[in-house]
Amino acid sequence: MNISRYPASGTQAKAVIWNGTAYCAGLTAENSGTMAEQTADILAQYDRLFSEIGIHNEAIVMANTFLYDMNDGDAYGEVWKAWVGAENAPAGVCVQAVLPPEKKIIISLIATVRPGV
Numbered sequence: 540m541n542i543s544r545y546p547a548s549g550t551q552a553k554a555v556i557w558n559g560t561a562y563c564a565g566l567t568a569e570n571s572g573t574m575a576e577q578t579a580d581i582l583a584q585y586d587r588l589f590s591e592i593g594i595h596n597e598a599i600v601m602a603n604t605f606l607y608d609m610n611d612g613d614a615y616g617e618v619w620k621a622w623v624g625a626e627n628a629p630a631g632v633c634v635q636a637v638l639p640p641e642k643k644i645i646i647s648l649i650a651t652v653r654p655g656v
Contacts, residue, residue, distance in 0.1 A: 540557075541557070542555060542556070542557045543555070543556040543557075543592075544556075545588065545591060545592055551564055552564065553566070553584075553588055554588055554592060556592065556652050559651060559652055560600075560649060560650070560651060560652060561592065561594055561648075561649065561650045561651075561652050562649055563585070563588070563647055563648040563649065563650070564647060565603070565605070565645040565646065565647035566581045566584050566585065566645065566646055566647070567581065567642045567644070567645050568580035568581055568642065568643070568644070569584070571641050573614065573643075574606075574608075574611035574614040574615050574643045574644060575614045575615070575617065575618050577642075577643045577644050578614070578615045578618040578619060578644055578646075579618050579622075581644065581645075581646050582618065582619070582622045582646075585646075585648065589650075592652070593652070593653060594650050594651075594652060596622065596623050596624060596627050597624070597626075597627040598650040598651045598652070598653075599623065599627065599629040599648050599649070599650045600629050600630065600649055600650060600651060601629055601630050601631060601648065601649040602619075602623075602629050602630075602631035602632075602646065602647075602648055602649075603631065603632055603646070603647040603648075604619075604631065604632070604633040604634070604644065604645070604646050604647075605633075605634060605635075605636035605638065605644065605645040605646075606633065606634070606635055606636065606638075606643065606644055607635070607636070607638040607640065607642065607643045607644065608635065608643070609633075609635045611643060611644075612633060615633075615644060629648075
């Protein structure tokens with residue numbers, strides 16, 4: 540069984556690749572800000588992670604999104620749509636969750652991985 544973890548150390552990997560699929564941990568923004576700003580922050584983190592492991596946005600097959608307040612869903616949606624691209628929309632779920640007030644959003648992704656990664 541070949542399982543790759545990124546990063547390879549720590550208490551929780553940001554991504555675990557197994558059997559051609561990357562399972563990405565739920566990421567939160569590194570900075571505080573509006574829902575749109577925190578969403579952009581998280582997606583920039585995914586850009587860096589995906590660059591490291593060779594994944595592109597069109598490979599995302601599932602997005603799990605947890606919002607502190609569903610009333611901010613439109614702000615999240617605008618940033619998300621611009622990042623993922625309408626032609627690459629994955630399956631997904633977006634729900635309200637109990638989060639610390641300074642953390643407005645958590646995004647966890649599942650994506651396919653090209654062979655050899």
